[in-house]
Amino acid sequence: MQIRDLGPLVVERDGLPVGLGAGRLAAALSPLANRVGEVVGTTALVEAVWGPHAPPRAPQLLESVIWRLRKELEPGRAARAAPVLLRRETLGYRLDLPPDAVDSTELRTAAPQIRGWAADGRSEQVLERSAGVLSRWRGEPYADLTDHGWLGPARQQLVDARIDIAELRVQALLDLGRPEDAIGELDPLLAEHPLRERLWAQRIAGLYRAGRPADALADFTRARAVLADELGIDPGRELRELHRRILEQDPALDLRPATRPTVVVSDLPRGRTSLIGRDDDLATLTGELGQVRLVTLAGPGGAGKTRLAVEVGHAATRFPDTRFPDGVHFVDLAPVRDRDLLVVAIAGTLEPAGQPGRRPIEVVTARLADADALLILDNCEQLIDACAEVVPEILDRCPRVRVLATSREPLELPGEYVHRLGPLPVAPAGAVPGPAQELFLARTGGTTGPDPADPDGELVRRICLAVGGLPLGIELAAAQADTFALSEIVEALEHNPAELARRGTGPPRQASLRETVDWGYRLARHDEQVLHRRLAVIPGPFTLDVATALCDLAPLRADRAMSLVGGLVHRSLLVAARPTRGASSFHQLAPIRAHAASVLDDAERAAIEAVRDRWLNGRIAAAPVDGAGQAAFLDWLEGNAATLRASLDSTLHRGGDRTAPSMVLALLGGWFERGRLTEAAHWVERLRARPRGRHPLDDALVDVAAGAVLALEHHRDPAAELLRSALPRLESAPADSTAQVASALRIGAVAAWTGDLWDIAADYQDAGLRFGHVAGLPHLELACRAIRAANWSFAGDRAAGIAEAGEVLQTAKTTGNDLAALFALVALTVTALTQGEPQVALGYSDQLLLTHRRMGTLAVSDTIETRASIRLGAGDLPAAVRCLGASAGLNRRLGRDWPWHEFTPAVLDELRQRLEPAEFDRHWASGERLGRGDPERFTPDWI
DSSP states (O other): OEEEOSSSOEEEETTEEEOOTTSHHHHHHHHHHHTTTSEEEHHHHHHHHHOTTOOTTHHHHHHHHHHHHHHHHOTTOOTTSOOSSEEEOSSEEEEOOOGGGBHHHHHHHHHHHHHHHHHTTOHHHHHHHHHHHHTTOOSSTTTTSOOSSSHHHHHHHHHHHHHHHHHHHHHHHHHTTOHHHHHHHHHHHHHHOTTOHHHHHHHHHHHHHTTOHHHHHHHHHHHHHHHHHHHSOOOOHHHHHHHHHHHTTOGGGGSOOOOOOOOOOOSOOOOSSOOOSOHHHHHHHHHHTTTOSEEEEEOOTTSOHHHHHHHHHHGGGTOTTOOOTTOEEEEEOTTOOSHHHHHHHHHHHHOTTOOTTSOHHHHHHHHHTTOOOEEEEEOOGGGHHHHHHHHHHHHHHOTTOEEEEEESSOOOOTTEEEEEOOOOOOOOTTSOOOHHHHHHHHHHTOOOOOOTTSHHHHHHHHHHHHTTTOHHHHHHHHHHTTTSOHHHHHHHHHHOGGGOBOOSOOOGGGSBHHHHHHHHHHHSOHHHHHHHHHGGGOOSOBOHHHHHHHHSSTTSOGGGHHHHHHHHHHTTSSEEEOOSSSSOEEEOOHHHHHHHHHTSOHHHHHHHHHHHHHHHHHHHHTSOSSSTTHHHHHHHHHHTHHHHHHHHHHHHHSTTOOOHHHHHHHHHHHHHHTTOHHHHHHHHHHHHTSOOSSOHHHHHHHHHHHHHHHHHTTOHHHHHHHHHHHHHHHHTSOGGGHHHHHHHHHHHHHHHHHTTOHHHHHHHHHHHHHHHHHTTOHHHHHHHHHHHHHHHHHHSOHHHHHHHHHHHHHHHHHHTOHHHHHHHHHHHHHHHHHTTOHHHHHHHHHHHHHHHHHTTOOOOHHHHHHHHHHHHHTTOHHHHHHHHHHHHHHHHHHTOOSOOSTTHHHHHHHHHHHSOHHHHHHHHHHHHHHHHSOGGGOSTTTO
């Protein structure tokens, strides 16, 4: 038996495929195949089959899935015979196949072997082994399965292994003097990975070695244009250096690397443990020291800056572009407190015997005047101003010296290259252990795997998360593992990670995570310290406007927020991230947030939480209700999800606070549009758990929210019951709440219509029209009219619906009411389709997709599903199949049932009858990939 999982999952027995399909059997087999020979826990299998929101009886249902899977894998097994291939274990199931019977395992096994052969110069073996392994690659691993969490990291690991092997193979071809063959293999690789600079470098080198220098230079220009257009960056060190050497016709380009010179290393500590998870940082720093003269390694306390800097010094013996024959000198500045002692410390490292009668700076510059050396200045943060004075003097007077500084903040000097060092990544539950888990296991000698059903594996992950992935925290936690159980360490760290302390000797600033953070806190300005404390009420990423709200309370000022946030980032007390779209995002690492909480007293916490909650409530109340500007608001919601959860939680805990129902209702649409209905359901359940009866309107709003969530999940009967019972209570609400009621009616109408509850949608839209008119809300009236038109297109007076939709659409375009335009276009699209005018329907559907895109909507599966019927009516069968595949893929991604519409099964059957199975499957797979991909592609040109 052979499992082909480097592409769509296929099982072969005796060379013939086993018909598993892409359903539950394949979903259950995929994690077992990915970890062949290992036990996969029941929890992991349930999640692989049903996702994170599995039905309550999923463990029992899983037994049925496994039984069916065994029948396919072992069709000849006797009724009561023990399974041979798929075995039941205490904690789960194990697929018992040899490793080479699974393509993904063969790929992972081959990667380190090929890498070792390449390092030893065994190019012929590299070519032979890589050819067999790469021939198994058929596309995206497990391409026909939905990712419920574990697949993403597993796929990426396999993609990385494949491209690494491909690069090693190309380099072997170049080393063996076969540049033409190398170029031929590079072309398809570059088509898939046009932003991978190593591939460009290999192609350019191959063209040059093949006697085509002009083509090599032209390819450098192409690579530079691609990087500039796609990423907005210039080529990296390797490409720039290769370009220079080609221009100079460097004869070494035609030769294998020469023997590297011996590097004299002095005053450099020897790392007593292995460096884990920092290979890319090491390569980047070593490369930059070959290009610039001052590199600052900046990052939070405990990130491992010193350890990495030491390894960079030792790496001088292994990287040919960074050679320091006159020495690598390490100066620990942690105990130094003023400028004069800074120079003394450097001079003492360079000349331990001293030079009586000479100033320390003269000793330093005389020693390094003609030296080709690396000077490592460790722990510069408490001497940042002094370092900013002394380092330029050394660089000016010692032209061949390079300086590597470690600090919690940059020196801010001209020509300085700053490399930010963050925490180690923590792999999610069920994935291959990430660098953080690898470090913990290395320090404890543990061998636990990533199985979420394995208590130790999950506990290690939680330990790493609790210390924010900081290597110091992981090392300190690992040191406790010989005394305490992992569960005890987790409990202590999740309660207060800052108090994790070291046993034995070491620098005082690293005695505990609290001391490590406090070291940087004491170096900050007073106003930065205040904001640092206040950010403890923000339990996750946030945007600048949230910090601005927290600054709007004395002694801080809102207009100083940008400066204060920038200062905290500069001092590595905050981590900044620039997203692909939307505003910049910031967050405190877990130990830093714990420190902030420890220095925030109860009175200040209560005051700042009240400021946060009032501001958020106002921000949500001012959110766009007509669709215009919705995309930016949805991005903002995602960027501040943690802040929003904290605010909702504290609001619900305050018994007398009545803002929560309105907040949840206002956020409902955004949660739905971005595929987060589970979160909406969570807050609705929290609302329903509160005491009822004191405020009838609040109870009605809660019931509308609950009914809306159920309708959007297609649970029609309970949704209808809640929405019907809430309507008369809304209509009898006090006069001073008319605007609030009108908004709730609009939300109820939208949810009921989306959930195919036509009669309830009609009742809510009619009531919404009345209340919207009384409240003077024309945008809400227009939206309700649009919903009415859409309602009539499915179940009512279609002629009146067409007329209403046309009027609404014209007004919506004039006023910018995208929500009204959306429903008007739905009405016109459906009516044209039912009247046998597919081309007209397609035109309206095009506008509908563009409106969705303008509104930033991810939940477009209904529109695409309907579009399949339009494409079928227009005779474009491949496009119809792609639409269905995209709709199905997107619905799975959003955790919704598919198909949504009752007429879709008939469309699906007709397409299967009219297309050859292979053609149908090809277009379906193309659509599914689109549904799992970037929502920006849901445009008329793509679907």
